[in-house]
Amino acid sequence: MGAAVFAALLRERRLSAGWSQDELAERSGVSARSISALEAGGRRPRMSSVVRLAEALGVDPETRAAWLTAARDPDPRGAEAPGADPSGADRWVAERTGAPGVPVAAAAPAAATPALRSVAPGSAPLGTAVITGPQQLPMAVRHFTGRTRELQVLDRLLADVTPGCGAVVISAIAGTAGVGKTTLAVHFAHRVAEHFPDGQLFANLRGFDPARAPVDAADVARGFLDALGVPAHRIPADPDGQLALLRSRLAGTRTLMVLDNAREAEQVRPLLPGSTTCLVVVTSRNRLPGLVALDGAVPLTLDVLTPEEARELLARRLGADVVEEQREAVDELIGLCARLPLALNIAAARAAEEPGTPLGVWAGELRDSRVRLDLLSAGDSHADVRGVFSWSYRALAPQAARLFRLLGLHPGPHISAAAAASLAGLPQSETRRLLEDLHRAHLITAPERGRYTFHDLLRAYAAEQAAAFESAAGRDAATLRMFDHYLHSAHRAGCLAYADDASWQTLDLAEPAAGVTPEEPADRRQALAWYREEQPVLERVVDAAHRTGADVHAWQLVGAQVAYLLKSGLWQQWQRASEIALAAAERTGDLRHQAHAHRWLGQVHRSQDRQPEAQRELRLALRQFEALGDRPRQGRTQLDLAIAHGEVRANAEAVAESRRALELFQALGDPSGQALALNSIGWYLAQQGELREALPYCRRGLDLAREAGNLPGQSSIWDSIGFIHHQLGEYHAALPAYHESLRLRQAVGDYFLQADIHTHIGDTHLALGDVEAARSAWLLGLTILDDLQHRDADAVRARLNALPGAGRAVPEAT
Numbered sequence: 001m002g003a004a005v006f007a008a009l010l011r012e013r014r015l016s017a018g019w020s021q022d023e024l025a026e027r028s029g030v031s032a033r034s035i036s037a038l039e040a041g042g043r044r045p046r047m048s049s050v051v052r053l054a055e056a057l058g059v060d061p062e063t064r065a066a067w068l069t070a071a072r073d074p075d076p077r078g079a080e081a082p083g084a085d086p087s088g089a090d091r092w093v094a095e096r097t098g099a100p101g102v103p104v105a106a107a108a109p110a111a112a113t114p115a116l117r118s119v120a121p122g123s124a125p126l127g128t129a130v131i132t133g134p135q136q137l138p139m140a141v142r143h144f145t146g147r148t149r150e151l152q153v154l155d156r157l158l159a160d161v162t163p164g165c166g167a168v169v170i171s172a173i174a175g176t177a178g179v180g181k182t183t184l185a186v187h188f189a190h191r192v193a194e195h196f197p198d199g200q201l202f203a204n205l206r207g208f209d210p211a212r213a214p215v216d217a218a219d220v221a222r223g224f225l226d227a228l229g230v231p232a233h234r235i236p237a238d239p240d241g242q243l244a245l246l247r248s249r250l251a252g253t254r255t256l257m258v259l260d261n262a263r264e265a266e267q268v269r270p271l272l273p274g275s276t277t278c279l280v281v282v283t284s285r286n287r288l289p290g291l292v293a294l295d296g297a298v299p300l301t302l303d304v305l306t307p308e309e310a311r312e313l314l315a316r317r318l319g320a321d322v323v324e325e326q327r328e329a330v331d332e333l334i335g336l337c338a339r340l341p342l343a344l345n346i347a348a349a350r351a352a353e354e355p356g357t358p359l360g361v362w363a364g365e366l367r368d369s370r371v372r373l374d375l376l377s378a379g380d381s382h383a384d385v386r387g388v389f390s391w392s393y394r395a396l397a398p399q400a401a402r403l404f405r406l407l408g409l410h411p412g413p414h415i416s417a418a419a420a421a422s423l424a425g426l427p428q429s430e431t432r433r434l435l436e437d438l439h440r441a442h443l444i445t446a447p448e449r450g451r452y453t454f455h456d457l458l459r460a461y462a463a464e465q466a467a468a469f470e471s472a473a474g475r476d477a478a479t480l481r482m483f484d485h486y487l488h489s490a491h492r493a494g495c496l497a498y499a500d501d502a503s504w505q506t507l508d509l510a511e512p513a514a515g516v517t518p519e520e521p522a523d524r525r526q527a528l529a530w531y532r533e534e535q536p537v538l539e540r541v542v543d544a545a546h547r548t549g550a551d552v553h554a555w556q557l558v559g560a561q562v563a564y565l566l567k568s569g570l571w572q573q574w575q576r577a578s579e580i581a582l583a584a585a586e587r588t589g590d591l592r593h594q595a596h597a598h599r600w601l602g603q604v605h606r607s608q609d610r611q612p613e614a615q616r617e618l619r620l621a622l623r624q625f626e627a628l629g630d631r632p633r634q635g636r637t638q639l640d641l642a643i644a645h646g647e648v649r650a651n652a653e654a655v656a657e658s659r660r661a662l663e664l665f666q667a668l669g670d671p672s673g674q675a676l677a678l679n680s681i682g683w684y685l686a687q688q689g690e691l692r693e694a695l696p697y698c699r700r701g702l703d704l705a706r707e708a709g710n711l712p713g714q715s716s717i718w719d720s721i722g723f724i725h726h727q728l729g730e731y732h733a734a735l736p737a738y739h740e741s742l743r744l745r746q747a748v749g750d751y752f753l754q755a756d757i758h759t760h761i762g763d764t765h766l767a768l769g770d771v772e773a774a775r776s777a778w779l780l781g782l783t784i785l786d787d788l789q790h791r792d793a794d795a796v797r798a799r800l801n802a803l804p805g806a807g808r809a810v811p812e813a814t
Contacts, residue, residue, distance in 0.1 A: 005070040006050070007041035008229065013057050014039075015223035016136045016202055028056035045071045060139030133199030134227040137258065140190045141183050143316040145341075146309030153300055154188045157279070158195060173283045175302035176442040176458065177208075177388040178342030181283040182260050184302060189258050189281060196279065198253035201227065207263025208285055208391035214263045217270040221246040224257075224271075243270045251275050259283070263395070265290040285392050287440045303445075304339035304455060307331070313341065317348035322359070329360035336366040338455035343376045343385050350375070369460050376457070389461045392441050399430075400437040405470055406478050407444070407454070408462025411540035414453040418519050419537075422485035423478055425515030451533070479544075481516050483553040486541050488518035489530070490560035496527035497749060498563045501712045505596075507559055528749040531564040539573055542580055551584035555593045562600055566607075569752035569788035575604045595624035599637050606644045609791055614644045635664040635673050642680050646687065654684040672708035675701040679717045686724050695724050715744035719757055726764050734764045755784035759796055775803055 014024050014035075021039070025032040030049050038045050050071045054064040150173075173181050186202075193200050203220045206212055218239030225235050225242065228249050236242055250273040262268050262284040268291060272280060282291070291297040305313065314330055315323040323330050337343035351362050366372050376385040393401065406423050407415065415423070421431035435452055438444045444452045454462070466475060491507055498504030512518060521527040538561050545554035558581035565574035578600035585593030602617035618641050625634040642657035658680035665673030678701030685694035698720045705713035722737030742757045758781030765773035778800050785793035 003038075003044050003071075004041040006045055006067065007039050009067055009070055010035075010053060011039045012134055012136065012223075012227035013059065015226055017057055017204065024053070024056060028052045047071065058138055060137075063135060063139075066135075133197060133253075133255070134224075135193075135200055136202040136227060137189050137193065137200045138186055138202060140187050143313065144183065144187045145313040145316060146305055147180075147184055147187075147302075150184060150300060150302065151188060151191075153298075154281075155192075157298060158192060173281065173300050173302060174285065174287055174442060176340075176445075176454075177285060177392050178340050178385055179302050179304060179442075180341040181285075181302055183341065185258055185260060185281050185283050189256055192279075193256065196254045196256035198255045199228065200256045200258070202258045202260065204260045205262045205267050207261045207267065208395050209261075214267060217267055218242050220259075220271055225249065246271070247274050250278055253277065255279075257281070261285070262288065264288070265295075269295060285442050287442070289440075305341060305344070307334060307339065310334040310337075310339045310344055313344050314348055317345070318351060318359075326359045329358065329363050332363040333359055333366070336363060336372065336456075337376070338457045340385070340455065340457055342388065343457060346376050346385065369456070369463075373457070373460055373464065385457055386461060386464075389458065392443055393461070393465065396441065396443075397437065400434045400441075401465075402470075403431070403434045404438055404443055404462050405466040407438075407452075408459055408464070408466045409475060409479055410482060411537075411544045412453065412459065413536055413540070414448070414451045415537070416451055416519070416534075418489075418517060419482070419485050420452070422516045422518075423482045425478070425481055428517060477513070479548065480550075481513050483541065483545055483550055483557070484512040484516045485518060486534070486538060487553060487557050487560060488512050488516065490534070490538060490557065492518060493521050493527040493530045494560055494563060496521055497524050497531065500709050501563060501748065504563045505559065507556055509556065524747075524749070528564075531561065531568075535561070535564070535568075535570070535573070539577070542577055546580045546584050551588045554584040555581045555588075555590070555597070558600070559596065566603060567748075567750040567752060569607075569784075569790065571604060571608055571788070571790075575601070575608075578604060591624055592628055592630070595621050595628065595630070595633065598624065599633070599640065602637075602644070603640055606640065606647060609647065611644055611648050614647075615641065618644060631664055631668055632670060632673065635661045635668070635670070635677070638664070639676055639680055642684065646684055649687075651684045651687045655681055655688075658684065671704045672710045672713060675704035675708060675710060675713050675717065677701075678704065679713070679720055682717075682724070683720045686720065686727060691724050691727050695721070698724065711744050711748050712750060715741045715748070715750070715753070715757075718744065719753075719760065722760060722764070726760070726767065731764050731768050735761065738764065751784060752788060752790070755781040755788075755790070755792070755796075757781075758784070759792075759799075762799065771803055775800065 014021070017024075019027070021032045021035045024030075025035055028035075030052055034049065035053075038049070047068065050067050051064070054067055059067070173185050175181050189200060189202075201224050203215065203223065205215045205220065207214050216239070221239075221242045222235065224246055226232075228246075230245070230249065234245075236245060252275060254277045255273070255275070257271070257273070257278065257280045259268055259271060259280065259282045262282050263286060265288045268280075268282050268288070272295060282288070282297070287299070287301075288297065292299050304310075311323060311330060311334065314333070333347060334344070337347055347362060347366070351357065351359060365375055373386040393404065396404065403420065403424050403426075407420065410419075410423060417432050417435060418428060420435060421428040424431055424434075426434075435444065439446055439452065443458065444454045446452050470478070488509065491509060494504055495506065519530060521530050538557065542554055542557045545551075545557060558577045562574065562577065564570075565577060578597055582594060582597035582601065585591075585597050598617045599621035602614045602621060605611070605617060606614035618637055622634060622637045622641070625631075625637055638657050638661040642654040642661070645651070645654040645657060658677050662674060662677035662681065665677055678697045682694040682697035682701065685691075685697065698717050702714060702717045702721070705717055718737045718741035722734045722741060725731070725734035725737060738757055738761045742754060742761070745754045745757060758777045762774040762777035762781065765771075765777060778796050782793060782796045782800065785796060
């Protein structure tokens with residue numbers, strides 16, 4: 001009896017693993033002849049062979065103990081039992097398993113036609129060998145972490161395993177390679193196994209195994225029928241008959257089926273039981289929409305771990321004290337591993353090998369993206385980040401594979417379908433189809449509609465493939481198309497958003513490369529929305545252009561977005577972009593580009609209250625514009641200098657600089673420039689207390705700004721007029737001027753300067769005695785300033801704190 005039971009258990013597990021007897025022999029060290037004899041039930045297994053076979057097949061400790069029990073079961077014909085020799089097999093088992101060898105009572109002879117009968121957990125008396133339903137689940141991961149939300153979704157599905165609703169299918173434990181789909185499925189299956197006493201079936205469908213073809217549904221069915229104890233002579237030879245018999249055997253049972261690593265719905269659909277009490281869990285790297293739509297599958301997409309879950313995983317692997325004491329290094333390690341469970345486990349294993357080495361050392365090694373994938377390997381094809389990515393990549397059609405490679409050239413953090421089309425030099429309709437192929441394969445994600453991304457490890461893998469399979473000329477052409485796409489798209493957005501703004505400059509651009517399809521916003525609103533969505537990408541594209549020596553593109557890309565950065569108050573991004581623009585201009589020796597970059601740096605220094613640095617950069621720009629004969633930019637730089645003087649209360653110098661600018665704009669016949677200069681004179685005269693003298697300058701400037709169609713200029717002048725009326729005590733005249741200024745600022749999307757206007761409106765409401773209106777206006781301004789982390793926020797907060805009941809209204813700075 002012992003040999004027969006062990007034979008069934010061994011054969012069941014080997015078939016579910018999809019291995020031949022030769023493959024198992026190679027992995028276990030037990031000869032193929034011995035395995036064949038053991039599966040035939042004609043040989044009593046040695047305890048050492050049982051352990052080797054169990055280790056090779058990855059069975060969990062509980063299952064291994066069951067195997068040892070079955071192998072030690074006395075033969076009914078009187079064969080010597082291991083229990084009769086306490087110095088032999090039992091002692092060997094005790095040494096290897098840590099449990100004493102306990103003699104097991106003889107089991108009843110097998111029936112002539114054996115069928116596995118189900119036994120409820122805990123119902124068999126101690127020391128009695130019983131045959132239960134198949135228990136094929138692989139060992140659960142000991143340090144399983146997180147996935148609370150996903151487990152709650154899966155747990156709720158148990159309630160659906162009721163008569164009348166059909167088999168419940170969970171198809172979309174889906175996600176990218178290494179994200180832990182199988183781990184979650186197996187963990188969940190172990191949690192709920194007791195609800196399925198008739199057996200737990202498991203099959204690896206090998207949907208993405210590079211060495212073997214995906215497993216056919218009929219082959220899986222044959223393995224399941226063997227595991228369910230169906231005699232070989234009763235299993236039909238044809239595949240349809242095998243599948244039909246499997247459904248018959250599962251009818252009316254409470255059986256759990258885990259189908260791991262499916263490639264497509266057709267691998268799964270024929271295996272679905274008709275029983276209303278069975279549960280089927282399917283994992284796949286692909287989305288299986290057909291299974292969801294036609295078979296009622298419940299989709300559950302698995303993402304990378306949250307930062308908290310990733311930290312918990314490392315704490316379980318390395319110890320909570322280690323993780324807490326080295327928190328900064330842990331956070332960096334988590335980021336470098338992209339919160340991918342496979343990568344984190346490999347990194348933890350490497351760190352555990354040398355427990356005294358600070359985690360910062362491992363993080364330092366992983367910083368180099370060129371070797372990161374090399375380091376994230378444990379020497380096993382299933383524990384190698386590059387290897388598991390390759391399984392999904394190799395399954396792609398050629399055009400999709402090419403697009404995936406080219407996406408590795410994009411700096412991120414996300415890419416639109418239009419940008420991807422330019423990168424690949426393909427029509428947008430074809431590109432969208434290919435992107436969806438990659439999305440279904442979980443090689444990219446789509447966190448926002450029409451925008452795609454992937455984590456840094458997949459990006460590194462895609463870049464490796466591009467380096468290996470795209471020629472240098474092909475990579476250079478794709479990169480040029482990418483630069484041209486963002487340059488021409490940004491320039492078109494700027495021409496719409498800032499055509500009436502003196503801070504905008506039209507760039508003299510070459511025609512885009514063949515295959516580039518720049519984006520075309522329809523109006524100012526769409527243009528500003530495009531800038532908001534693409535600003536993080538533009539920042540990285542500028543870096544990439546400068547890094548690769550595309551200096552003209554680098555400077556132009558900055559020029560195409562600097563107005564947006566200025567008006568949005570994105571100070572750090574503005575400074576970084578301006579520094580790159582200056583470095584690029586110096587490297588090419590282009591004096592005009594240098595002058596613009598110095599002016600941009602002066603503006604950002606001025607906005608950040610670094611007035612000495614601002615004046616230095618602005619005077620450098622002024623001298624260069626003078627040398628170039630660029631009088632319009634010379635005049636606007638003089639107005640920038642006037643503002644810098646005004647920031648340090650040097651109002652007389654500000655007025656003088658503004659007058660010099662006015663003379664220059666008058667000589668040029670530039671009404672927009674004259675309007676700005678007149679407003680600057682009026683503003684700084686008002687700052688000196690010369691209010692009646694200031695107002696006519698502003699009114700003349702307003703007429704010229706209207707003539708030029710300069711909406712931002714009109715907004716600034718209305719703000720000056722409102723300020724002068726306020727200082728004259730004419731509060732009812734100040735408010736409409738301020739409101740018109742705010743309306744225009746909102747219309748042109750000038751975020752930062754709206755805060756100033758809200759502050760002025762609040763001042764006037766307070767002067768009129770309306771405390772609540774003042775509070776409301778100041779809070780609106782404070783929200784903007786806090787969002788931009790601007791120094792003026794403290795002054796507005798002080799105003800609010802001085803109001804009655806301020807403690808209930810003023811938000812703390814963050």
